[in-house]
Amino acid sequence: MMIAVYLNYPRSRVCVHHNPGCSKIQQAKKPGQRRFRIDDQSRDHHIEGCQKWSFLATSETNDMWLQIDLRDYNQEVITLEEIIAALGSRYRRFARPNISRHC
């Protein structure tokens, strides 16, 4: 399993894709956009690092893609929730994000 997650600010929209071939994933990618891959090796690094991720209402910093690949859906969702909680403690708009599942 693997999930691809799109985070948008300031709309605090979190969209989860389960199909890695989903056409929306390709369509939504912009040059220079931040993308992080979270797997078994990088998970701890990113859980710590996400404390420093910044979101501002500019085209470079208003969104981000996360690819979470922990080979276990529940672990991937737990990791996403941890990241959102960390963001929510710094960005009020992420405290109550609008989370949707696209595919």
Ligand SMILES: [Zn+2]
């Ligand atoms: Zn999708």
